[in-house]
Amino acid sequence: MHALYPLILGALLFSLGLYGVLARRSAIAVLMALELLLNAVTLNLVAYGSILRDRYGTGQVFTLFIITVAAAETGLGLAIVLLLYRQRATADLGVQRELAEPVESFGADELAATDDYGVLR
Amino acid sequence: MATHSYLSPTGVEIAFVLVGLVVLGSGLLVVTLKNLVHAALWLIVCMGGIGIEYLLLGAEMVAWIQVLIYGGAVIVLFLFGLMLTKAPIGRTEELDVAHRWPAVLVGLGAAGTLVTVTVQAYQHTWFEPRDALALGSSEGLGTALFHYWVLPFEALSVLLLAALVGAIALSRARREDDGPDELPGEAQA
Amino acid sequence: MxxxxxxxxxxxxxxxxxxxxxxxxxxxxxxxxxxxxxxxxxxxxxxxxxxxxxxxxxxxxxxxxxxxxxxxxxxxxxxxxxxxxxxxxxxxxxxxxxxxxxxxxxxxxxxxxxxxxxxxxxxxxxxxxxxxxxxxxxxxxxxxxxxxxxxxxxxxxxxxxxxxxxxxxxxxxxxxxxxxxxxxxxxxxxxxxxxxxxxxxxxxxxxxxxxxxxxxxxxxxxxxxxxxHSWLPDAMAGPTPISALIHAATMVAAGIYLVALLYPVFVLAPDVLVVMAVIAAITMLGAALCALAQTDVKRILAYSTVSQLAYMLGGLAVNGRSQAVYLLIVHGFFKALLFLAAGVVIHRVGSNELSRMGGLRFRMPVAYTTMTIGLLALAGVPPLSGFFGKEAVLGAAYNATGEFAVPGRIVLVAGLITAGVTAAYALRLWLGMFHGPFPDAPHEHEERIEAPQTELIPLVLLAIPAALLGVVALFGNGFSQVVGGASGESGSLLGAFAVDLWPGGMTTLLSLLFVLGGAGLVYLFWRRDPKADPAVPLLGSLRGLLLDGFRFDALIGLAVVRPVRAAAKLVAFLDENVVDAYVRGSGVGARGLGTVLRRLQTGSVQFYLTCLFLGVLVMAAVYAYVGTVS
Amino acid sequence: MSSLSWWLEVALRIVVIFAAFLVVPLVVGQMEHKAMAHMQGRLGPMEAGGFHGWAQLIADGVKFAQKESVVPDAADRTVFQIAPAVALIPYLLALLVIPIGPGTQVGVALDLGLFFALAVMGLAVIGPLMAGWSSGNKYSLLGGLRSAAQLMAYELPMLLSAASVAMAAGTLSLPGILDAWHWYWLPWQLIGGFVFFTAGLAELQRPPFDMPVADSELIFGAFTEYTGLRFALFLLAEYAGIVVLCLLTSVLYLGGWHGPFAEQHLGWVWTLVKTFLLAFVVIWLRVSYPRLRADQLQKFAWTVLIPLSLAQLAITGVVRVL
Structure with missing residues (x-):
């Protein structure tokens, strides 16, 4: 098999996941996009394991590891999202803005005039 | 190897490309659909497709583990989480950020860069998926895992334990003074 | 030791x-x-x-x-x-x-x-x-x-x-x-x-x-x-004992002492000695004239100190190291005596002003006696110590030869005139304080207002050396042997020739003439009106100028203070409007930048991630391109 | 073996398995009707068709087929319609790898058969979830939520006890496991068998683990809005699930086609006998036990089944090493 088939599939899948992580507002959707990212990586690992004829099974073993980690990550991530949802009644990442300056110092009017990124219109 | 050519793809290659198209299509739907549950369901398709790709690459064990973990556990978790956060039926407006062009730019840029680099590096490389079959079986993978990767395996078990404890701690992180903290769904019922 | x-x-x-x-x-x-x-x-x-x-x-x-x-x-x-x-x-x-x-x-x-x-x-x-x-x-x-x-x-x-x-x-x-x-x-x-x-x-x-x-x-x-010099008269604002200490023994003596100590260095610089002589001449005469005009007892004494210090400096300028040191010591005693005695009087009278005093000789006999001794010494009346000290310096100036000849002439002339003026203001002070009518008390002879013992005993003790230290001069070159000759202890430069403190005939005659002249003038004017200040007719229109110390402070104010103030204003202006402009500008700039960057600090993690990946992408693309080219 | 005959054989196997897939669950369903009727002394199901009401199942089928297939307005149509298929198909796939007799009496002799079966069974649980969400009904949603919680809880003991057998046999292939089977595995893997069977019941949401469809609380849980054939398909999926679970249990823990005699020729009979016995137990349990509460359910999984399965793993390991 040509090496490019799995590798390009992995690259494109990775780009899709990247887009999803950046573009989705729902925390769960972001987590799903994250799974795409992880799968792109594992696909590459398996492919490289075959391409490079690795006799220690590194590619597949690490794919297993990553799948395990992904499962753990999903569990924890969802626990966090649920906690967030309990406290804020939303899983929307667009309104989680604690990293920004407090609203008081910025002015409510200005905040109202911001878009999803918080960038002033 | 001279026998390889783009013009005469093998059956495995054709299958791989077809399934790959399914994977990419479903992946695209996962990140673009306005309906979150649909996106999650398409994620099943995507994961299953990747599992088949693993099979085609000769990683049999990994393929079934992919189906088992993703299909049986991760997706169920996602659906569970979606239901707990009251995913509505139908389109969720404002599911995406309003200005998607930076994300599109990053996605396209990443795709362009990665594909360019990959093509430049591996345009003359072929490999035989069947070579991986011995390794991809349960015996081969188990041997590799417990001969060479025991320590990472154990470390991973610790990680899983930590994740378990963490998840429990997170979901129990309620104090007395927090007042009633029912799930929205239960409150409704 | x-x-x-x-x-x-x-x-x-x-x-x-x-x-x-x-x-x-x-x-x-x-x-x-x-x-x-x-x-x-x-x-x-x-x-x-x-x-x-x-x-x-x-x-x-x-x-x-x-x-x-x-x-x-x-x-x-x-x-x-x-x-x-x-x-x-x-x-x-x-x-x-x-x-x-x-x-x-x-x-x-x-x-x-x-x-x-x-x-x-x-x-x-x-x-x-x-x-x-x-x-x-x-x-x-x-x-x-x-x-x-x-x-x-x-x-x-x-x-x-x-x-x-x-x-x-x-x-x-x-x-x-x-x-x-x-x-x-x-x-x-x-x-x-x-x-x-x-x-x-x-x-x-x-x-x-x-x-x-x-x-x-x-x-x-x-x-x-x-x-x-002008700080010293103003320093009279301090307590009187301090004036005694500063004027007689410590602060001002330190300068003379240092020159005497490092005299070999100064001897190597004849030009500096000439400058020193000129400064000494100006100071001694000017200060003495100022002293004659002052109405404040302590300021009179202060200017007299300046004048006497100029004598010492003059003595040093004309190779009269031993003589200058001798005068320093003698002056230390009689000036301390004068200040302390004046302090006693001021304390009892309650004023520094000469016009508020008079006729105190019976009321304060001890102060009167000791002050008389001190003033006689200051005026250079033999056989008190001040006479010998001054004669020694004048003698040195008179005898100066070679490279010291020019400073010698300057110091000699100024010193002789100053001797007359000194006698004049000393007499004026003495008459003003202790003779004539007491302004406020009709029965001036009645009561004694003597100071306590602790104040009088030092007066008496100081009066003894002030009166008798002139004896040292009678022992010829003994003193100069003790203090180390003309040029210092090692005395190798000009030779440790013995310096005689015995007054010379010529200078004694001349200075006594000047003393008599100065004192006589004052006495004449005083006789005419004991209540009035003899300096007023004596100095005429010059008096106002002298009272202000030649308006030297005004001159300094014009020459130093105002330029400095102007410069300070300029600096303040520069600081506020130029330096601070940069500071404020940086503040405004930072604020402006912050306002701009604030728009990037949205708090949206995904926006940060987008920026991050854009950066990574650019780097990866550049790296890939470089890799491709090379 | 020529290519043609290979393809023929594959086609034949698939047809046979598909037929079995359609028939056996119906038999189990009929069995449930009859057994429950007898146990509960219910007279209704005894009428149809005369003797013992033998045609009751056919009557049910006709009734389901006649009914209108309603999709509620508030529902997510596509997902609502696909859900029954998603619930059913994994069991069909699982049947493919389960051997019923020695040698080639298996759909596909997969090297990772056990793994495959468990993986696709895990997929089957998505069906009720889809149904619960897409119905647009809060009872359905709650049913779906309960399903998800329950499924996640019982997946683990099931896998662990299955792993015990795989460990004992040293292979993940189901025929391989049966080849390695000895009679003493019965006591050896007894605990594992109990855990596997119980957890399987919970995954199938059979009583007494039927809290997700608790009819007295949630009407019919995730399936509330379903009517007609789609509802029938869900029922079929449930019975197919019972069949697959019982088959797997018999293969893993009861020796499958092994029997006291005639193993080679009539092995499949032994398998079926064991399977139907287990199916009867399933029905029996439904009749005998009250429904567990949600917390009892979770507690049972985490504090009883998982420790038991871990103990079984330990026992297996110790015996293997000895």
Whole structure:
């Protein structure tokens, strides 16, 4: 098999996941996009394991590891999202803005005039 | 190897490309659909497709583990989480950020860069998926895992334990003074 | 002997510390301010006796290094130092015991007494110092002490202004002085007084002229010579005992002492000596004239001090080192006496003004007697000590030859005229204070208002040397043998020829004529109207100018203060509108940038991630491109 | 083996398995009707068709087929319609790898058969979830939520006890496991068998683990809005699940086609006998036990089944090493 088939599939899948992580507002959707990212990586690992004829099974073993980690990550991530949802009644990442300056110092009017990124219109 | 050519793809290659198209299509739907549950369901398709790709690459064990973990556990978790956060039926407006062009730019840029680099590096490389079959079986993978990767395996078990404890701690992180903290769904019922 | 000197030096310092630490208990303060100085006096006298006429002795140990130089603490006892130390200790003791009653009731007496002790210790440090750096420390501590003591009545604006003025003017001299000391030490290769004098004797200094000029600046400041003299009359704002201390023995004497100490350096710079002579001439005559015009008793004495110090400086300018030192010591005693006696009178009368006094000779007989002795000495009436001191300097000027001839003429002429003026203001002061009618009391003979014993005893004690120290001059060259001849202890430069303090016939005649003339004029005008001030008709229209000290302060204000103020305004303007503009500009700029960047700080994690990945992408693309090209 | 005959054989196997897939669950369903009717003394199901009401199942089928297939307005149509298929198909796939007799009497002799079966069974649980969400009904949603919680809880003991057998046999292939089977495995893997069977019941949401469809609380849980054939498909999926679970249990823990005699020729009979016996137990349990509460359910999984399965793993390991 040509090496490019799995590798390009992995690259494109990775780009899709990247887009999803950046573009989705729902925390769960972001987590799903994250799974795409992880799968792109594992696909590459398996492919490289075959391409490079690795006799220690590194590619597949690490794919297993990553799948395990992904499962753990999903569990924890969802626990966090649920906690967030309990406290804020939303899983929307667009309104989680604690990293920004407090609203008081910025002015409510200005905040109202911001878009999803918080960038002033 | 001279026998390889783009013009005469093998059956495995054709299958791989077809399934790959399914994977990419479903992946695209996962990140673009306005309906979150649909996106999650398409994620099943995507994961299953990747599992088949693993099979085609000769990683049999990994393929079934992919189906088992993703299909049986991760997706169920996602659906569970979606239901707990009251995913509505139908389109969720404002599911995406309003200005998607930076994300599109990053996605396209990443795709362009990665594909360019990959093509430049591996345009003359072929490999035989069947070579991986011995390794991809349960015996081969188990041997590799417990001969060479025991320590990472154990470390991973610790990680899983930590994740378990963490998840429990997170979901129990309620104090007395927090007042009633029912799930929205239960409150409704 | 050196140890004893060191102990004498440390005793007042110790007393100062204890006085400071001891709080306000009056008896405690009185004891600890006088007893250590009394012991120090005994110590200095023993040092002087044991030193005798023999050379110098230095004893040091190193306490630190500055570059290749060692700073060594220790004492250097010479004849000059031993005698000056006795003067310092004696005057300090008198001042302290006098102060116990003079200022004993004041709330700040403790700090005052402690500062006097510290002042004394600092002066003794200057006197005994074996190292120029240590000398400098004592020199500057004295400046600080004088600042505090002159400003003792800091509630009064005039005292605050005077203390700041004294500090600034002396420090203005100290800056070049410091450079001079450093240059001296560098050129001599050592800061040891011993080495410095040796290298000056060996003519090993490359630029003695510059060094002497720089050192002279410090001397002018400390010894209140023109043009840095005006702080001294203003320093009268301090308590009277302080004036006695500063004028007689410590602060101002330090400048003369330093020139005498480093005389070989100055001898190497004849130009500086001429300058010194000119300055001395201007100062002695101008100050004496000012003294004649003043109505404030203490200011009269202050200007007289300036004038007398100019005599000493003049003596030094004409190779009359021994004579100058002799005058220094003699003057120390009679000037201390004069101030303390004047303090007694001022305290009883309640005013500094001469016009508020008169006819006190029966009411305050002790003050009258001692003050008469002091004023006779000041005026140079034989056989009192002042006569011999002044005659010695004038004699030196008269006898000056060679390179000292020019300064000699200048000093001689100025000195003779000043002698007349001095006699005039001394007589005026005497008549004004003790004769004629007392302005407010009709029964002037009735009651005695004598001061307490603690104030009178120092007067009597000081009156003895003021009257009798002239005897020293009768022993021919004995004194100059003790203090080390014309050019210093080693005396190798010009030869240790014996210097005779015996008054010369010519100068005695001339100066007595001038004294008689000056005194006679004043007496004549006084006879005409005992109630009036004889200086008014005597000086005529000049009086106003002299009363203001030649309006020298106004001149300084015009020449120094206003330009400095203008410069300060300019600097302030630059600071506020140019420098601060940058500061404010950076603030505004940062704020503006912050406003711009704030728009990036949205709090949206995904936005941050987008930026992050864009950056990574650019880097990856660049890397890929570079990799492709190469 | 020529290519043609290979393809033929594959086609044949698939047809046979598909037929079995359609028939056996119906038999189990009929069995449930009859057994429950007898146990509960219910007279209704005894009427249809005369003797013992043998045609009751056919009557039910006709009734389901006749009914209108309603999709509620509030529902997510596509997902609502696909859900029954998603629930059913995994069991069909699982059947593919389960051997019923020695040698080639298996759909596909997969090297990772056990793994495959468990993986696709895990997929089957998505069906009720989809149904519960897409119905647009809060009872359905709650049913779906309960399903998800329950499924996640019982997946683990099931896998662990299955792993015990795989460990004992040293292979993940189901025929391989049966080849390695000895009679003493019965006591050896007894605990594992109990855990596997119980957890399987919970995954199937059979009573007494039927809290997700608790009819007295949630009407019919995730399936509330379903009617007609789609509802029938869900029922079929449930019975197919019972069949697959019982088959797997018999293969893993009861020796499958092993029997006291005639193993080679009539092995499949032994398998079926064991399977139907287990199915009867399933029905029996439904009739006998009250429904567990949600917390009891979770507690049972985490504090009883998982420790038991871990103990079984330990026992297996120790015996293997000895």
């Amino acid at each position: 050196n140890t004893l000197a060191f102990a004498s030096l440390l005793l007042p310092a110790f007393g100062s510390a204890v006085t400071f630490a001891g709080g306000r208990d009056l008896r405690h303060v009185k004891f600890w301010s006088t007893a250590p100085i009394a012991l120090a006096l005994v110590g200095t006298i023993l040092v002087a006796i044991s030193h005798g006429t023999g050379g110098t002795s230095t004893e040091t140990y190193t306490i630190g290094t500055a570059g290749e130089f060692h700073i060594e603490i220790g004492t250097r006892v010479s004849g000059l130092a031993a005698l000056t130390a006795v003067l310092v200790a004696a005057v300090a003791l008198c001042v302290q015991s006098y102060s116990t009653s003079y200022l004993g009731g004041e709330p700040r007496y403790a700090s005052y007494a402690a500062l006097i002790s510290l002042f004394t210790a600092a002066m003794l440090t200057v006197v005994y110092a074996a190292d120029l750096i240590v000398l400098l420390i004592g020199w500057e501590v004295m400046g600080a002490c004088s600042y505090f003591l002159i400003g003792h009545y800091w509630e009064r604006e005039i005292a605050r202004a005077a203390s700041i003025k004294a500090f600034l003017m002396t420090v203005a001299g100290d800056v070049p002085f410091l450079f001079g000391l450093i240059a001296l030490g560098v050129q001599a290769g050592s800061f040891q007084v011993h080495d410095v004098i040796a290298s000056a004797d060996g003519n090993a200094l490359s630029h003695p002229g510059w060094i002497a000029a720089l050192l002279l600046c410090g001397v002018l400041g400390k010894s209140a010579q023109f043009p840095l």
